[in-house]
Amino acid sequence: MVMFIMLPLKQTPGSHMLFEQSLPRFVDKELFSEWPGTDVWCGLVDICHGVPALVRTLAGFVASNPKKTIEDWAKTLSCLTREIISSAPFDDYGRATKLLNYFHSDMPAYLKTCSLYLSMFPKDCRISRSRLIRRWIAEGFVDEKQGVRIEDEAEAYFSQLLERRIIVPAEHSSGGGVKVCRVESMVME
Amino acid sequence: MISKSSEENFALALRDDDWLMAAPSSKVRRLSIIHSSHSKSKHGKKALEKMNTSHFRSLSVFGSLDIRIAFRILQVPDLEGCRDFKRHHVKDISQMLLLKYLSLRGTDAEQLPSSIGKMQYLEALDVRETNVTELPGTVVLLDRILHILGGDKRRRRALKLPDGIKQNPMRSLRVLSGIVIAEGSGAAWALAEMRLLRKLAIYRLDVNKDSATFKALLSSMDCLLDRSSLSSFTMVCECSDFLNSLDSLSAPPVLLKCLNLQGVLLGLPMWIHRLSPS
Numbered sequence: 501m502v503m504f505i506m507l508p509l510k511q512t513p514g515s516h517m518l519f520e521q522s523l524p525r526f527v528d529k530e531l532f533s534e535w536p537g538t539d540v541w542c543g544l545v546d547i548c549h550g551v552p553a554l555v556r557t558l559a560g561f562v563a564s565n566p567k568k569t570i571e572d573w574a575k576t577l578s579c580l581t582r583e584i585i586s587s588a589p590f591d592d593y594g595r596a597t598k599l600l601n602y603f604h605s606d607m608p609a610y611l612k613t614c615s616l617y618l619s620m621f622p623k624d625c626r627i628s629r630s631r632l633i634r635r636w637i638a639e640g641f642v643d644e645k646q647g648v649r650i651e652d653e654a655e656a657y658f659s660q661l662l663e664r665r666i667i668v669p670a671e672h673s674s675g676g677g678v679k680v681c682r683v684e685s686m687v688m689e
Numbered sequence: 690m691i692s693k694s695s696e697e698n699f700a701l702a703l704r705d706d707d708w709l710m711a712a713p714s715s716k717v718r719r720l721s722i723i724h725s726s727h728s729k730s731k732h733g734k735k736a737l738e739k740m741n742t743s744h745f746r747s748l749s750v751f752g753s754l755d756i757r758i759a760f761r762i763l764q765v766p767d768l769e770g771c772r773d774f775k776r777h778h779v780k781d782i783s784q785m786l787l788l789k790y791l792s793l794r795g796t797d798a799e800q801l802p803s804s805i806g807k808m809q810y811l812e813a814l815d816v817r818e819t820n821v822t823e824l825p826g827t828v829v830l831l832d833r834i835l836h837i838l839g840g841d842k843r844r845r846r847a848l849k850l851p852d853g854i855k856q857n858p859m860r861s862l863r864v865l866s867g868i869v870i871a872e873g874s875g876a877a878w879a880l881a882e883m884r885l886l887r888k889l890a891i892y893r894l895d896v897n898k899d900s901a902t903f904k905a906l907l908s909s910m911d912c913l914l915d916r917s918s919l920s921s922f923t924m925v926c927e928c929s930d931f932l933n934s935l936d937s938l939s940a941p942p943v944l945l946k947c948l949n950l951q952g953v954l955l956g957l958p959m960w961i962h963r964l965s966p967s
Contacts, residue, residue: 638790
């Protein structure tokens with residue numbers, strides 16, 4: 501069993517603030533207009549039990565599903581609540597596993613493959629973007645689309661994993677893009 | 690992710706602490722060997738010797754490369770940053786004719802097998818920060834090669850391309866990084882034919898002004914910057930002649946996004962202000 505130590509944000513308002521801050525700027529804030537009054541958002545954030553990495557991953561998950569309505573999110577919440585209550589070890593580790601599994605299953609197939617591929621790297625390994633992209637292409641994970649260069653398609657996958665917080669930036673290039681990334685240890689497990 | 694990955698037989702990652710758990714299914718296509726710190730895992734070596742490795746398509750090694758890697762159908766070996774790279778590994782690699790991607794970056798590799806020309810599927814070759822200073826002549830036969838990365842900027846090393854490139858100008862290349870162009874280098878001529886090139890980095894230039902190679906390179910650069918899709922260009926050279934000759938290009942390179950010139954520069958190329966701002 502692998503241990504990870506993280507200080508929970510005990511106070512729920514802290515988690516909510518982190519959630520809101522972690523949402524990328526392009527997210528339509530209208531979805532959250534009634535927030536924090538909306539029970540759904542509170543519920544989703546509460547499920548993370550104050551673990552910062554989970555709250556951030558949740559924000560990435562929300563941001564990457566812009567088409568979901570508040571009803572959809574309510575369904576997600578009830579589904580997650582059921583899952584977590586039914587899981588026997590009611591600790592943060594079990595909770596994190598359930599949540600991350602849920603996020604994982606919600607990803608499109610190509611992203612699942614590309615993110616599983618990260619498990620081949622050591623924990624806390626700094627992975628260069630171009631190396632990862634070249635390897636995805638060599639492995640045949642990247643679909644060729646008409647009129648789109650395969651490298652550009654792979655770059656898009658990389659951005660989507662960043663957006664979902666499966667990977668986080670570790671170093672930027674002079675042009676401002678992410679040059680090196682790493683995988684959050686909790687996600688890695 | 691690690692648990693999910695082994696659950697789905699996606700990849701087998703052998704870490705220092707869990708060699709014993711390794712019960713490989715013959716369905717797993719990807720193998721990753723991870724030695725943390727400086728340990729050389731005896732367990733690991735033994736486990737691997739017992740294992741049937743013929744089904745692995747993809748291999749990553751982190752830490753010490755204390756094993757033989759003669760996996761014949763391997764397509765994606767990534768040995769970046771491995772210690773203990775030995776001569777026999779070159780022999781192992783020479784057997785892998787289905788290679789698509791080969792990274793030896795940061796290892797002690799000194800040479801590549803001359804059979805590399807037979808690796809018809811090879812798309813990416815990374816020998817940056819190694820002791821490989823020259824590519825085998827057969828490399829020009831690789832029809833599908835997209836990326837060649839070599840040299841070492843920090844140690845001021847550059848990679849020599851075979852002269853045969855003049856006759857076989859590797860037109861498929863998209864990225865060519867870390868090369869040297871010396872007097873008589875076939876690459877000076879071949880560059881003109883690489884119309885798909887997006888990134889070019891020349892780490893050393895040893896040519897005299899007004900020599901045939903100098904003129905060929907200048908005219909190749911003119912072709913590349915004018916008509917091709919080159920978006921990133923890096924050139925490091927000690928003398929100013931070539932850098933200053935860039936002024937004479939016939940049209941400004943409109944697609945260029947990244948320009949990196951190092952050396953004795955008397956001024957920026959005159960077309961610099963005509964580059965698109967995007």
